[in-house]
Amino acid sequence: MSYADQVFIQNCQDILSKGIWDTDRPVRPRWEDGTPAHTIKLFGVVNRYDLRREFPIITVRKQFLKSAVDELLWIWQKKSNDVHQLSSHIWDAWADENGTIGKAYGYQLGVKHHYPQGDMDQVDKVLWDLKHDPASRRILTNLYNHHDLSEMALYPCAYSMTFNVSGNTLNGILNQRSQDMLTANGWNVMQYAVLLHMFAQVSGLEVGELVHVIADAHIYDRHVPIVEEIIARKPYDAPAFVMDKSITDFYAFTKDSFRLEGYQAHPLGEKIPVAV
Numbered sequence: 718m719s720y721a722d723q724v725f726i727q728n729c730q731d732i733l734s735k736g737i738w739d740t741d742r743p744v745r746p747r748w749e750d751g752t753p754a755h756t757i758k759l760f761g762v763v764n765r766y767d768l769r770r771e772f773p774i775i776t777v778r779k780q781f782l783k784s785a786v787d788e789l790l791w792i793w794q795k796k797s798n799d800v801h802q803l804s805s806h807i808w809d810a811w812a813d814e815n816g817t818i819g820k821a822y823g824y825q826l827g828v829k830h831h832y833p834q835g836d837m838d839q840v841d842k843v844l845w846d847l848k849h850d851p852a853s854r855r856i857l858t859n860l861y862n863h864h865d866l867s868e869m870a871l872y873p874c875a876y877s878m879t880f881n882v883s884g885n886t887l888n889g890i891l892n893q894r895s896q897d898m899l900t901a902n903g904w905n906v907m908q909y910a911v912l913l914h915m916f917a918q919v920s921g922l923e924v925g926e927l928v929h930v931i932a933d934a935h936i937y938d939r940h941v942p943i944v945e946e947i948i949a950r951k952p953y954d955a956p957a958f959v960m961d962k963s964i965t966d967f968y969a970f971t972k973d974s975f976r977l978e979g980y981q982a983h984p985l986g987e988k989i990p991v992a993v
């Protein structure tokens with residue numbers, strides 16, 4: 718069984734058996750027909766994935782690594798907020814009349830700031846620190862900029878990544894304020910696992926652990942029967958994750974720089990509705 722399956726199944730079982738419903742309160746998200754999208758949730762879920770052991774990808778529901786990496790590169794490498802630069806349509810529902818998600822995600826990573834070494838954006842500062850000051854305890858990115866929240870289509874969910882070097886190993890903590898377990902838990906985990914692999918490789922470090930801290934881990938009401946069915950399936954073993962080892966420049970990775978060998982997974986079945 719893939720370790721990521723074990724974690725996903727346990728998290729979902731915990732949410733379903735011990736979670737709290739928000740049905741008695743007004744909520745922001747809506748289903749396509751306008752009905753409020755309520756959730757059952759658990760606060761403060763923390764998961765650790767040792768990327769040296771295996772790649773964290775679930776098999777109880779087929780995941781699309783290439784689409785997930787495409788969105789990751791859109792945010793972290795292209796630093797874009799333009800949905801036309803994505804190869805999937807996952808952000809279309811949140812785009813404004815110009816096709817952007819405003820000052821969210823990629824936009825924030827592209828803003829340059831003053832540092833003693835010169836002006837750099839958040840991604841280039843991480844790359845600089847990992848190379849020149851790996852003992853630093855100040856290597857982190859943050860997208861949750863209160864100054865710009867009013868101009869974001871959706872407030873960033875996976876909003877901060879802390880990088881920490883121990884010996885020759887790069888570990889990371891992903892801080893996420895809100896997690897739609899069915900739509901995006903597997904999606905976000907594999908994205909940030911790939912990101913840690915990328916930063917480690919271009920910084921001459923070994924990849925270590927990804928710690929995923931989730932403040933509000935929830936399952937939407939219409940997802941409950943789908944989740945129950947998915948977590949009852951028999952998981953497969955994790956596939957092998959292969960990346961192009963020749964790449965030494967963070968900006969040279971493409972979505973074809975990564976592949977899975979032997980990924981066996983249960984087909985998705987019906988399309989999952991996403992609350993907007």
Ligand SMILES: Nc1nc(=O)c2c([nH]1)NC[C@@H]1CN(c3ccc(C(=O)N[C@@H](CCC(=O)O)C(=O)O)cc3)CN21
Binds near residue numbers: 779807901904985
């Ligand atoms: N309610 C909600 N849940 C989310 O997970 C979410 C939002 N809203 N809003 C913004 C982004 C958009 N996200 C999404 C939206 C859809 C998929 C999705 O449909 N994924 C499909 C395949 C997509 C493809 O390959 O084209 C999947 O099966 O993983 C994934 C992430 C994550 N975020």
Ligand SMILES: O=c1ccn([C@H]2C[C@H](O)[C@@H](COP(=O)(O)O)O2)c(=O)[nH]1
Binds near residue numbers: 746896898
């Ligand atoms: O990367 C992402 C982006 C979004 N989500 C989910 C988490 C929530 O279900 C919604 C956002 O709604 P809020 O009311 O702003 O929390 O999107 C995710 O899981 N992962």
